[in-house]
Amino acid sequence: NATPRRQLEKCPRSLLVCEKSNFLNEKSRHDIHVSKHNFNYKISVLIPECGILPANISSVIHSFSPYYLVRDLPVYQLLEETFLEPLVKKGNFYALSYNTKIDEDNAIALLSSGQLILSLDKDTYEQLGLEGRPSLYNHKKAMRFVVTLDLTDKSLTPGTKRYQRVLSSLKDRLPLRYDFLFTKYNTGSDEDQTLNKLLSQYSYEEHKPAFSQHTLKNMPCPTLYPSDIQGKTLSCDPHHFLEWLGAVNLDISCENAADSFLSTYVCPEPQSSVSQALLCTVTGFISPENVFVLLQELRQYFDEPKFTPWISLTVHGFMDSPVSWGATEHGFLKGGENLYNFVCFKNQDYWLHMATGAQDGCPP
Amino acid sequence: MEEPSKFERYVYKNDSVYHYMKISLVLENGNKYITDAQFKQLITCGLKDLYGEVGASFPFDLLKFDQNELTGILRVYNSGLVKLWSALTLLGSYQNEACAFRVMQVSPFLLALSGNSRELQFGDQLTL
Numbered sequence: 504n505a506t507p508r509r510q511l512e513k514c515p516r517s518l519l520v521c522e523k524s525n526f527l528n529e530k531s532r533h534d535i536h537v538s539k540h541n542f543n544y545k546i547s548v549l550i551p552e553c554g555i556l557p558a559n560i561s562s563v564i565h566s567f568s569p570y571y572l573v574r575d576l577p578v579y580q581l582l583e584e585t586f587l588e589p590l591v592k593k594g595n596f597y598a599l600s601y602n603t604k605i606d607e608d609n610a611i612a613l614l615s616s617g618q619l620i621l622s623l624d625k626d627t628y629e630q631l632g633l634e635g636r637p638s639l640y641n642h643k644k645a646m647r648f649v650v651t652l653d654l655t656d657k658s659l660t661p662g663t664k665r666y667q668r669v670l671s672s673l674k675d676r677l678p679l680r681y682d683f684l685f686t687k688y689n690t691g692s693d694e695d696q697t698l699n700k701l702l703s704q705y706s707y708e709e710h711k712p713a714f715s716q717h718t719l720k721n722m723p724c725p726t727l728y729p730s731d732i733q734g735k736t737l738s739c740d741p742h743h744f745l746e747w748l749g750a751v752n753l754d755i756s757c758e759n760a761a762d763s764f765l766s767t768y769v770c771p772e773p774q775s776s777v778s779q780a781l782l783c784t785v786t787g788f789i790s791p792e793n794v795f796v797l798l799q800e801l802r803q804y805f806d807e808p809k810f811t812p813w814i815s816l817t818v819h820g821f822m823d824s825p826v827s828w829g830a831t832e833h834g835f836l837k838g839g840e841n842l843y844n845f846v847c848f849k850n851q852d853y854w855l856h857m858a859t860g861a862q863d864g865c866p867p
Numbered sequence: 868m869e870e871p872s873k874f875e876r877y878v879y880k881n882d883s884v885y886h887y888m889k890i891s892l893v894l895e896n897g898n899k900y901i902t903d904a905q906f907k908q909l910i911t912c913g914l915k916d917l918y919g920e921v922g923a924s925f926p927f928d929l930l931k932f933d934q935n936e937l938t939g940i941l942r943v944y945n946s947g948l949v950k951l952w953s954a955l956t957l958l959g960s961y962q963n964e965a966c967a968f969r970v971m972q973v974s975p976f977l978l979a980l981s982g983n984s985r986e987l988q989f990g991d992q993l994t995l
Contacts, residue, residue, distance in 0.1 A: 512946040514886065517975040519879040530874070544984035572989055601987075708989065732875060742883055749887070749977030753940060755930045765903055766928040768942065786987070819982025838972060840979035858976050865878065 515837050515861035521741050523732040526802055526851045532867075533845070536855060537798060539828045539867060540820060540843065541614045542599050543789040547752055547817040548801065552810035553781040554718050563800045567712050570686040570788035572601060574706040577680045578621070579673035581613055582654065584661040589697040591617050591654050595688040597790055600681040605823040606835040611681060612825050615791075617655035621679075622825035623648050631677045633669060640834040640862040649825065649832060688792035712787030723757055723770035724777045727813050729852035741856055743771035745844065748815060751782060777811070794818055798845060805849045816845040827863050834862025883975035886948045887930075889983075890955060892937040895965035903932040906939055910951075910968075913958040918950055927951055930977075938971075940980060948973075 524531045548560070580586065581598060590596045591613065598613035609627050612620040621635070628635060628648035635650035658665045673679060687698065725739040725747055734740025739747075747770055750757055757770040797816070804814055820827060822839030833841055838860050846854040857866035892906070901909075907929045914923035927943040943951045955968040972983050 512949065514881070514945040514948055514975070516881055517883055519882060519976075521875075521877045521879070523875040524873075528874070544987065545982040547981065604985075710989075733877060741877075741879070746885075746977045749979070749981055750930070752978065752981035753931060755940065755977075765907055765932075766930050766942075767926075768928055768930055817978060817982070819979070819984070821984040823984065838974045838979065839984075840974050840976055840982075842976070842979060842982060844978070858979070860974070 517861065518859050518863065518865055519741060519745075520855075520857040520866045521732055522855045522857075523729070524853060524855075526847075526853055533798070533853065533855060534795060536828070536843065536857070536867065537795045537818075538615075538791045540791055540794075540818065540841075541597055541826065541829075542612065542821045542824045543791065543794060543818050544821050545784060545786045545817075545819040546789060546794060546797070547782065547784045547819075548797075549748065549751060549815040549817075550781045550804070550811065551724050551777045551814070552779065554779045556716055556781055556783055557804065559803070560797070560800050563797050564714060564783070564785055567785065567787075567793045568686055568688055568790055569709050569711050570684055571702060572708045572710065573683045573685060573702060575680050576683045576705055577674070577678055578611055579670055579678065580701065581611075581619060582652075582659075582666075582670055582673065586697060586701060587654060587661065590687070593689075595790070595792060597684075597686050597788070599684045599788070599821060599824060601684045602682055603823060604835065605825060605833070605839065609679065609681075610823055610825050611679070611683075613654075614826065614830065616830075617653060618830055619652040619654055620825045620830065621650040621652075623650065627677065627679070631672050631679075633672055638834065639832050639864075640836070647834075651830060684788040686788045686790050688790045710787060712785045712789055714783070714785050716781065716783035719751070719780045719782060721776065721778060722751075722780060723774045724780065725771050726773040726775055727846060727848075727854075729813075729848040729850065729854070732854050737773070739771040739773060744846075745856060745858070747771055748817060748844065751780075752784075752817070798847075801845075802847055802851065804847070805851075809849070813846050813848050816847070818843050827859060828857075828867050831864040831867075832862075833859075833864075836861040881975075884944065885942050885977075886945055886973060886975050887977045887980055888941045888943070888948075888952070888955075888970060889972040889980050890939055890941060891969045891971055892939075892961075893967050893969060894937070894961065898935075898937060899962075899964070901934070901937060901961075903929060903934070903939075906932055906937070909958070909961055910941075910955065913954040914950065917954045917957060922950065923954075925950070940977075942977070945975075 638647035820841035
């Protein structure tokens, strides 16, 4: 039993996974890590020694798929036959309940793999009557349950007994309805038609992800060598690097005196000064495919000689998503962070940092 | 140009030395003119009131302060998180005016504070 003082000093658990590899390496898993992180809220690109966003990168960002906010959608709709075949089973379609807090409310997610995840409070779970399991992050009593339905599985083909039972639970027994965020990659006319037909039955808005950019001037910048991801000799260490990235994104000054009253934060060592850096962000409901296309484009930044030896791409997940990577359960204890960051180097080496909080499985 | 490197993977558990908090000060009678130093001092006083001089004698940084919104980003050593958070929660007045701190986000990663999906709002929706 922790003493009272010990209890005052405890903190929720956090995980940081750091991987180093090369994009050209056959076994590199960068594509899998990106594709499995289904729900992305914000991406942030930092290019040191750059003042204007390169045209090819700008073009990719402005071609990101739109997303939709659909109001008051009944969950059973995601299982409807006309929706399943052309949209859900084809993949590249993502849905996440909007404005539902994973630590308080029910939350629903549809992954591009065709898995429908229902994260439910105890009452909803019992009333709905579908088979699930207790959340991995229950405290002492089981207050939250997770139902996972693989909509691509044979047993859930429309017409089967199981399919009927599930459909009737969601349609008649306990008709759950939420606002949803939708997005899909791959515009095929079939899929578009199906999606438009569905959307036309409900109140919805189409949105383009919001884009912004800033050119930062005269700032200290950590020195990073691809061979030293742990920051033991040549680079600064991962935690300090990510902290600095946070400072840049949040417009936090890195030039404080050690005895300053307000803040003692400084750029980590080793560092050098850059005359300018470009920071651009995109916010919304962004598909992993879009992130991957951007990553591919960022890799090509070094096709021509550049002053900077590295550039960075940060991807933030949704705090209230019921999953982080793949179907790994995600929760919100004191926070719901599930983010990853690529550092791309000139020689196609990369670092991948994946960070999660207390209620998360270890990133893959 | 460096040789392409081999695969490496490291898992750090609870390795972040600090926690970061995004907070906002709400004053009963609307916003006052408060400097960054006064903002920090207010929190320090709250800590001392609750934990005494010794208990409150751990450092924290006010990394950023927005004078218009009265929001700030704090950095604190892990061992001070609970005390700081509780002091913020219990702080009730500033210069004889009722006030309250709202803790908007907490994370062991400062980077996470720049991407809070709970801020995704549309039109006339009242979220958060």
